[in-house]
Amino acid sequence: MQIRIPGLHVDLRDWQLADLEQYRSWMTPKQRWKELDGPYYPLPPAEAVEAQVAHMRMQIENNSYPTIRSVLVISDRNTDNFLGIVSWNWESEETHWPTVGIVIFDPAYWNQGLGFEALGLWSDYLFYALPTIARLDLRTWSGNKGMMRLAEKLGYQLEARFRKARTFNGTYYDGLGYGILREEWAARYPRGMANYLQEQLRKAPDTSYRPAS
Structure with missing residues (x-):
């Protein structure tokens, strides 16, 4: 069964065949998103991207998604167009410690509150x-001020700062670790993020309301 999690302006959903070519095109050098999303790490080589696309195609065609998704697509609520992805992996599976990630590829969709919805x-x-x-x-x-603001506005707390741990274009930057506990999330969003977004929409007379990005 496919997953779709609706927000106000974006949905989180499983991969579709139409997403794959767009994803492939964003995984090429000199994209603006990569200047913010771990630019100190290289992009995967083309053959690794092709293997990943082939794997995603197989999942789509066979409807063989894992029970607990490791990645979901961020899509435009009105057009269903592919905007980016959310993901997670284990920092330590033995101690049940996951790390989350998000990227919205097209700069035209930045600073509109879509990341707040999607990561929430x-x-x-x-x-x-x-x-x-x-x-x-x-x-x-x-160096990624937008991600820092996003984490803090969702309620993630800055828990670690590794000074001068990252270099980009000859400049040192700090590595940052944010975290939120289950009970902190439940207290902040007691009826869940989808209900929180609806409540904020009802409070805003302007129907073009965007949550904090």
Whole structure:
């Protein structure tokens, strides 16, 4: 069964065949998103991207998604167009310690509150789908001011600062670790992120309301 998690302006959903060519095109050099999303790490080589696309195609065609998704697509609520992805992996599977990630590829969709919706819905999903976890982590660097604001506005707390741990274009930046506990998330969004977004919409007379990005 496919997953679709609706927000106000974006959905989180499983991959579709129409997404694959767009994803492939964003995984090429000299994209603006990569200047913010771990630019100190190289992009995967073309053959690795092709293997990943082939794997995703197989999942789509066979409807063989994992029970607990490791990646979901961020899509435009009105057009269903592919905008980016949310993901997670284990920092330590032995201690039930996951780390989350998000990227919106097209700069035309930045600074509109879409990341707040997408990462909020994703955090909700993971706390539900992974009942043994006590926390979620988010890792970034001091050169990505947008991700720092996003983490803080969702309620993630800055828990670690590794000074001058990242270099980009000859400049040192700090590595940053954010986290939120299950009980902190539940207190902040007691009825879930989707309901929180609806409540904020009802409070805003302007129907073009965008949540904090």
